[in-house]
Amino acid sequence: MVLITLVSSDEQNFPVERELLKQSGTIETLIVNMNLDDEDTDAAAMPIPLPNVKGDVLEKVIQWMEHHKGDPVKEGDNEDNNAEIVVPQWDDDFFKPAMYGSKHLELTVAASYLDIKNLLTLSCKAISNTFKGKTGPQIREEWGVPNEFTPEEEEAIRKENEWSE
Amino acid sequence: MDESDGSSRMEALAPELLKEILEKCSLNDQLRLRSTCRRIKTCLTPHISHLSAPEECTITRMSLRKLHNSIHISVDIDDVAVAQHFIALGDRAIRQWKRKDNEKVRSIYRYRFTDTDLFN
Known part of the structure; x- marks a missing residue:
């Protein structure tokens, strides 16, 4: 089993099975460009620095990739926006401890940076699921977003929405 | 990606990621979400056709x-x-x-x- 070492922004090393990294478009491109697949060169032993991903987040990303090993890798942006995305139970449980917190957002940002399309889609959907049936003030409170609106602006939004809800 | 760079806060999320999350919400949730903050309102409003009054319309009565x-x-x-x-x-x-x-x-x-x- 070929292992490739990923290095997080806080200098933690994560040896990861080569096969798993095919899920990440960013890492896959780096591996190809740096000839890391060529076992006859010194490059093969070279660690891959990920200066935008902290260790605790990278650990979660690797955990997710391990569970989804062998899943078909989504390519391109030809997602059918009309198709309802269902977050499988395992993934729902995986995202839950980080709900309403910065960790879930960090994981989403990491999925985008590492170009792991399935993780990005499910993570975004899991966040959007937490918004279901909630009002703006409730979401502000849960996610710690400051209120920028005047009462008049809030009233204007309410009136605009009135006919559509 | 520490909290100091702002990427871990909802209001500081990159526009394409915010859009990716918001477009997965139902119409009613999108309407309500507009009252969360200006950024979310600006991101959502142009994509909700119900909120775009047509330049010309016919009133039946x-x-x-x-x-x-x-x-x-x-x-x-x-x-x-x-x-x-x-x-x-x-x-x-x-x-x-x-x-x-x-x-x-x-x-x-x-x-x-x-x-x-x-x-x-």
């Missing part, structure tokens, strides 16, 4: 009725986007209400109008 000390304007709203044109009308009314008749919604606006005012 509009009536004016004089009552004691008031006049009533009633409009049949056949399209939710058209209703956006009538928000300002409602702002000036002393009372506003709706009547639902199957698929049709009639919006009624009441304005103060004394008997001494002209009504020609």
Whole structure:
């Protein structure tokens, strides 16, 4: 089993099975460009620095990739926006401890940076699921977003929405 | 990606990621989410067709009725986007209400109008 070492922004090393990294478009491109697949060169032993991903987040990303090993890798942006995305139970449980917190957002940002399309889609959907049936003030409170609106602006939004809800 | 760079806060999320999350919400959730913060409102509003009042629209029925000390304007709203044109009308009314008749919604606006005012 070929292992490739990923290095997080806080200098933690994560040896990861080569096969798993095919899920990440960013890492896959780096591996190809740096000839890391060529076992006859010194490059093969070279660690891959990920200066935008902290260790605790990278650990979660690797955990997710391990569970989804062998899943078909989504390519391109030809997602059918009309198709309802269902977050499988395992993934729902995986995202839950980080709900309403910065960790879930960090994981989403990491999925985008590492170009792991399935993780990005499910993570975004899991966040959007937490918004279901909630009002703006409730979401502000849960996610710690400051209120920028005047009462008049809030009233204007309410009136605009009135006919559509 | 520490908290100090802002990427771990909802209001500082990159626009493409915010869009990716918001477009996965239902229409009703998107409408409500607009009152979270300006950024979310700006991101969502152009994509909600119900909120874009058409430049030109046809009203199938509009009536004016004089009552004691008031006049009533009633409009049949056949399209939710058209209703956006009538928000300002409602702002000036002393009372506003709706009547639902199957698929049709009639919006009624009441304005103060004394008997001494002209009504020609």
